[in-house]
Amino acid sequence: MTGTTDITELLLSRIRDVADHPEPGVVFKDITPLLADPAAFTVLTDALAEVAGDTGATKVVGLEARGFILGAPVALRAGLGFIPVRKAGKLPGATLSQAYDLEYGSAEIEVHAEDLTAGDRVLVVDDVLATGGTAEASLELIRRAGAEVVGLAVLMELGFLGGRARLEPALAGAPLKALLTV
Numbered sequence: 001m002t003g004t005t006d007i008t009e010l011l012l013s014r015i016r017d018v019a020d021h022p023e024p025g026v027v028f029k030d031i032t033p034l035l036a037d038p039a040a041f042t043v044l045t046d047a048l049a050e051v052a053g054d055t056g057a058t059k060v061v062g063l064e065a066r067g068f069i070l071g072a073p074v075a076l077r078a079g080l081g082f083i084p085v086r087k088a089g090k091l092p093g094a095t096l097s098q099a100y101d102l103e104y105g106s107a108e109i110e111v112h113a114e115d116l117t118a119g120d121r122v123l124v125v126d127d128v129l130a131t132g133g134t135a136e137a138s139l140e141l142i143r144r145a146g147a148e149v150v151g152l153a154v155l156m157e158l159g160f161l162g163g164r165a166r167l168e169p170a171l172a173g174a175p176l177k178a179l180l181t182v
Contacts, residue, residue: 007043011155011180014040029156029182031127035069044070044179048125048153049077051177055150057123059116061085063138064109066127070155074125083115083122085138096145100137109137116145124152129178132163139170149174156180 014034021028034040052060052074059081062071068084075082088097088108095110116122122142129135129152139149152171157164157178164176 007047008180010040010043015156015180029128029158031066031155034155041073044155045073045077047179048074048155051151051153052078052080052123055123055175056121057150058119058121059083059123059147061111061116061122061124061138061142063124063126063134064090067125070127071125074153083111085109085111085141096141098137098141098144100133102133103131107134107137109134109141111141111145113145116142116147118146120145120147121150122147123150125154126152127155129154129157129163129167129176130161132161132166135163136167136170139167151175151177153177154179156182158182 011034014037016030016033018028018030020026048070057080060071060075061083062068064086072082088110091110091112094113096113097108097110099106099108124135124138126135135152142149151174159181167176
């Protein structure tokens with residue numbers, strides 16, 4: 001892979017649309033074919049690791065659950081630590097939590113209290129940016145832990161859902177990098 005167009009075409013060719021999932025009228029973007037292709041997964045990991053390097057990140061935060069799948073190899077490739085941000089009640093020990101609203105209710109995410117500290121420069125990694133609720137909560141949680149947010153990187157942005165506009169204030173000037181926008 002040499003050019004951005006080649007990378008974009010490869011990644012798009014490995015994402016499968018699933019109609020009416022999880023409910024009628026929704027077209028789910030399934031990344032499992034991409035993950036099953038080692039060449040495509042490597043290209044994706046390299047591209048996101050490059051973002052980590054460009055931002056000067058010292059740690060990568062992955063958002064549950066597909067952000068774990070992408071964030072851990074990105075952190076490894078970039079030589080950085082990986083921190084999972086989980087749904088409430090999944091982590092043992094002392095945690096920091098952040099509640100947020102969803103279109104259909106509310107949710108809460110957590111991180112181990114000792115995993116992020118002042119001086120950490122954090123890149124958040126996830127698979128899809130949709131409405132931005134989970135990402136926004138993670139940015140607040142990271143800052144509450146005393147760390148600095150240096151960016152958000154996603155495989156795919158669903159531009160029609162407005163997540164980027166919602167996140168601009170929360171990013172406070174940190175970059176948002178989407179490898180694909182649909």
